[in-house]
Amino acid sequence: MKSLYPLHPYLRRHRWSIAAGILFVMAANVMSPVVPVIVGEAVNLAEHQHIGSGGLLDFATLAICVSGISACFLFLMRRVLIDASREVEYEFRNDFFAKLQRLDPTFFDSNNTGDLMSRATNDMDALRMLIGPAVMYSANTLMSLPMRLIWMFALDWKLTAVSIIPLLALPPLVRHLGARTHTLSRFQQDSFGDLTTVVQENLAGIRVVKAYRQEGHEERKFLDRNDDYITKSLDLARVQAIFFPIIRFVVGTGYAVLLTYGGIQVINNQLEIGTLLSFFILFSMLVWPLVAAGWVVNLIQRGIASLDRINAIMVWKPAVVDAPAFSSGAPKSLDIEFRDLTFKYDGTTTPQLANINLTVPEGRTLGIIGPVGSGKSTLIHLLGRLYPVERGMVWVGGRDINDWPINELRMFVSFVFQETFLFSDTIEWNIRFGATAEAPEEKILDAARRAQVAGDIEQFPNKYKTVLGERGVNLSGGQKQRVSIARAIARDARILVLDDSLSAVDTHTEEAILRNLRDVMKGRTTFLISHRISTVSLADEIIVLQEGRITQRGTHEQLVAAPGLYQELYRRQQTEAEIEQLDTPVVGGAPA
Amino acid sequence: MSKAAEIREQRYERFREEDREALVKKGDFSQMRRLLRYLRPRRRQVATAIALSLVIAILTPAPMVIVKFAIDNFIQHHKIDGLVFSAIALIVSQLIIFFLDRRSQYLIAEIGQFTMRDLRLEVFNHIQSQSLRFFDRNPVGRLITRITSDVNVLNEMFAQGVVGIFQQIFSLFVILCVLLWFNWQLTLWVMLVLPVIAIASWNFRNNVFVSYRLTRVRLSRLNTFMQENITGMRTVQANGRESSQFETFDHLNASHRDAHIQTVFQYALFFPIVEVVTTVGMGIVLYKGGMHYVSAGAAAAVTVGQLALFIQALEKFFQPIKDLSEKYNVVQSAIAASERLFALLDSKPNLIDPPKPQEVKPFGNSIQFKDVWFAYNPGEWVLRGVSFTVQKGQTIAVVGPTGSGKTTLMSLLCRFYDIQKGEILVDGIDIREMRISDLRSKIAIVMQDVFLFFGTVVENIRLGNCEITDERVQHVAQQTGFADFVERFPKRYDTGVRERGATLSTGQKQLLSFTRALAFDPEILILDEATANIDTESEERLQQAVATLCAGRTSIVIAHRLSTIQNADRIIVIHHGHLIEEGTHEELLARDGMYRKLYELQYKEGLAV
């Protein structure tokens, strides 16, 4: 079974437990068919009056002892095998999570959280059933069937051979139903993934849903997904509903054959009645392992369908390939260079960045300004190796960015993304998130102060221990943005990237933050993206991006003097202020 | 202890607290009745399924009885034709069981699926109808676990549990009758083992219940954590925090595993015990039955056929007991899950339509805030006695430092939260006396945090509102300037939008949600920092769009850039939850207060560059 291959390393790690478990299964199964034989023998002796009550008691005790020993093995079997399956589930979950951590934004852009969650929960459950119960019961079946058959053959091979003929119908039946189960389970689980996605989207966007009164629409979407899921589930149920009854029926037919043929033999005095009794018991002992076999096939098929789904993630090749660690330490300088950079996202036709040539020596500040969708964020995302770039286009410290180990590179960069993300933990924890684990308290407080959020935090009853809601819902827009600036400052990295990071704060606060940042920026390479001339003007060099190309570059003074978008923006933002100024004569005292 | 370890400890301590809560609570079995109520719409199917299982239960001992007759009446008396006849009877009985069984299993699956859908829908709608207060507290991951995982656990109980339990009890009963019928003395002897089984089952289920609840609490925590990390993966990666996040995940994962392993132990112990007890019963049959045989010879009251029947029936007798305990567990884990579901369903939405809502006419007059006091958490006032009026057709600007309560003000107008003191009136009617949907249908809001749905561009603009035609969408997009971008997308308006609009630039997302608001053609337009990430040129275009598309409409604009609000009819300034200034631009500048300070700063900035 090739599709089970991904499980190989896990099973290998637990091979001793599994081996021990199988050993216990074997032991239990060697024991259990002995009981009916003992019973049959006792009945035979009793039938011929060859036994006293003491003898019967001995037989009964023997049977109980044997089953007691077999029960001990059953106990051990369950413990060892099911524990191992939980262990494997645990490892698998960890690996799944670790894998997600290694995947890049390209992956998350194209996979829905809801679907990933359904893989991590629903499919993981099915997978655990595959590893635990399926392994246990199939070991059990594989061991008990032959053991019981051997006893039967030993008692009377002809009778056995005849009565198991109907059972030969089982393997093709099970194979057919198993294949159907596999396909249908896959459909069902995919459908569940879709259902989860609808729920996830609805909950994450609940504010929009409510504001635009989309509850009814959302409910319909959800109902549609539910109906689809029900259809898929019932398709599967139809197949599963045949599974056990058919096995029972086939075994029942064998039972009838046994009765006829065995009965005739007893009538012809070729078989003792007690032996026939043993046969009946042994034969009914075949039912359970066979039904279990059917169940196992079921579990395995469902499990494999889920394994496929999980494995699709596990084998996903990150678009950004990590490089081996540096042999001789990181480079001394961290000059950044873009050489003729052209970049295109997957699934788009025109490049989002074209012919970017740019050098930012370490310690300098680069301002980036440009209209919506011009590629500003894209440019700085490439710097963090969030998306893959061709070789030779982006250089950090004189080294192609593709040769940088991702972790080492990111250690040097401190991002404030355009869209903030905070975790549902304390504010302190969130600020510390950027810093090394051992960063002293003062550093966190200092970062909060510089980001001008300390004042807000001090006003919360729990101060820095205030626990945030998901994504920081209990903060205002500006507070969120400032906490994430504080996080970046606390990180204290050599490159600082601020992507439109003051968009949600008022001018007063903005001014104060910029003043503080000037300090922070000293000696650090800084990328400053903004729509405001006043912000980018702080930079040593400014580029204007338009439709993915650099259309202008220079210092603020140079750009203001040259005709172009920058000058135009400057005028506009300036006139806005002037219009306001003209409106009223009171502002005369404004400091220049 | 290092700082990092200390912080980690604090985190884990919060988890342990939740665990303890899960452990002290007693299982509440009155939940069962409530659960069963969900079967009511499907009572016909349930009745059929139960009837089917009754028939199956009656037929189950048939093969054994047939074999008994065959042995005693035909084999012992050398009657081959009778033997063949019983074999045929055996096959026929099995065939009947086959059909009934198949039907009943499918029926059971059907009942389960449909009941689950009802429940899921109820939970979904209930969650949807909660106020934002609820969503502030409950992470998405946890709620997803409720709607998916927890409901799925209930499925097992609806499907196999209820009908299964009936079937087991029936077959237990039928087999007992058969045994008593054929030999009541022997049966009574065998019953001696029952107390042992009873004690074992009792212990089993008690021990298992606690671990079930623990498992569910921990699973939901694990999922919440994973969900949050998936959504924030970029932040984790950019900060190089993969390993420490992984450590926490590992901790959660391991504790979930441990809770499970406790249940495994209980299972491992219980089943072999039943196995041994079955054999003890068999030993009793052998000894007692055999004794009869030995002492009385051929005239014995106990026949070989009876022995065969008893020994096989014993297996079948203990099987339901084993199953019942397992079913009982299904029920228990269902109760553990339903406790959490019902707790959720019982949490009344604290924001509901009034019993007798006022009829609402088109917006005609004014919005009034009268001495509005509001706190997210009791005692921590965010708004303190804010009063102002917006006349129809006016544009009002709300300014103030960050965190002063501007967004909150708008959330209150949309009635996302209820205020504690004062009142908000629309056309003189308190908004708490209107239907919530009537109120919200007047308003379109562009929120500070943009949210886009997985789907297409056009779906995101019109959402579920089919009255918005493609032409209107395109027209509005043209006006807002969003159309320029759409033209460049591969499939234009049908281009896919990823989760949260991951493949759009932030400004584009803002333009899209602006377009959405205008497409809805609202009577009242609220813009909360709607142009924060948009360049000056596009912003001017947006203002044009608002001017043409919403001419004569009422709008409330929150902005930090004073340039954005220069056209406002009136400006109100919020500071620390107080309304501190109100008036036109000129009036406010003349007053030399907060507004002027903010304004001067921006003006100075303009000169400084």
Ligand SMILES: Nc1ncnc2c1ncn2[C@@H]1O[C@H](COP(=O)(O)OP(=O)(O)OP(=O)(O)O)[C@@H](O)[C@H]1O
């Ligand atoms: N859901 C919430 N739960 C608890 N507190 C909240 C919640 N939302 C906001 N707050 C608090 O209420 C106060 C006002 O927040 P609000 O979002 O109204 O500010 P704002 O004026 O919009 O600020 P900004 O300009 O930064 O967006 C803040 O101190 C914030 O921390």
Ligand SMILES: Nc1ncnc2c1ncn2[C@@H]1O[C@H](COP(=O)(O)OP(=O)(O)OP(=O)(O)O)[C@@H](O)[C@H]1O
């Ligand atoms: N993950 C992605 N996949 C595909 N296309 C993308 C992706 N991210 C951005 N784009 C597209 O690339 C272009 C540039 O986007 P980018 O985010 O760099 O713009 P920006 O200059 O930062 O704009 P804004 O000022 O709005 O933040 C846009 O047209 C956008 O639609």
Ligand SMILES: [Mg+2]
């Ligand atoms: Mg951007």
Ligand SMILES: [Mg+2]
């Ligand atoms: Mg706000």
